[in-house]
Amino acid sequence: MSKPSVFLDLDQWVRLESTDSTNQYLSESSSPSGTIVTARQQLKGKGRSGRAWRSSPGAALYFSGILEWPEQPPGPFFSLACGLAVLDAVRMHCPDSTGLLLKWPNDIIRRSVHAGQSNNGTSATNQEHIEKIGGILIEGRAVSAGVWQTIVGIGLNWSEAPAAEGGDAF
Template identity: 40%
Template structure:
């Protein structure tokens, strides 16, 4: 069961650091505030105390499952939760961002170790617009109301357990129906790792397909996306 045992703290450097691979699968760390929250590519994740949903989960998938796919699996679960809660359409920006009204409201970070993956999830919940980075949004700033972070976490754990179980059984293909229709980059001009073109889709292996011209499509496994807004 995801979410047990649970570690809850008022403040920490990062919830990722509160979990150890010796703990049982499903262990959860939650914080009201992070002083050194981590995003992809070494970026920081900052939010005023008590405004964001900040958590990490310890997962132990079998080696035949590709751990990097967990960022996409988690993104689908976050989108499920936020769509059901807000009634608004949620999109997923490959490889790990969750978008609402063209603004990033959440991110997922899967860090792989020898026998485990620590999955970090951050959701901007009750920040005001002036408390957010450029091009980011929060549920509050985009819906005009405050949200209960505890209720969102409970819903997220339920959705994540479902999507994780599906993924364990049949890989990314099992959650693809929750991924492909939410593809934020599809049809946009993008550049990833020096490859530029039009984003075609996220394929069933979690790679981003980019049409680079003359009928050629390049598949990118990871990287930083620059896209035409």
């Protein structure tokens, strides 16, 4: 697999107060490879299969990046590599990142175990709780003969409001 032509430059960091979708913004722009777009709010964020990603201003981290690949697009493990990179970054910078896992193909979840209670107040079986706290959406297209673009969108919820259908806070 060939390497992407990506060199991040802060001149290519687009900061938006609000947008329909950071992925859509990059898809409709002529931004060069390596451009990063962040937004305080997404009005029409989406996940896989077009599922809605609800967004409140400042309630989550929404960003997308665009990469160009000569010859061929990345293979199926690119999604896994992106997810592991997000997990590493969150674990490095967030003190309360215990229980974070990657759920194939694109969900960041937190698994926690809580002591259950029986009806009479004594200890019972532990209960597992899984909450979705983020997602990764990868979209690709051919832009010319032998040149592919991949847009990687990442949403991480850090507030109390659910981030996605069935999601919870980080």
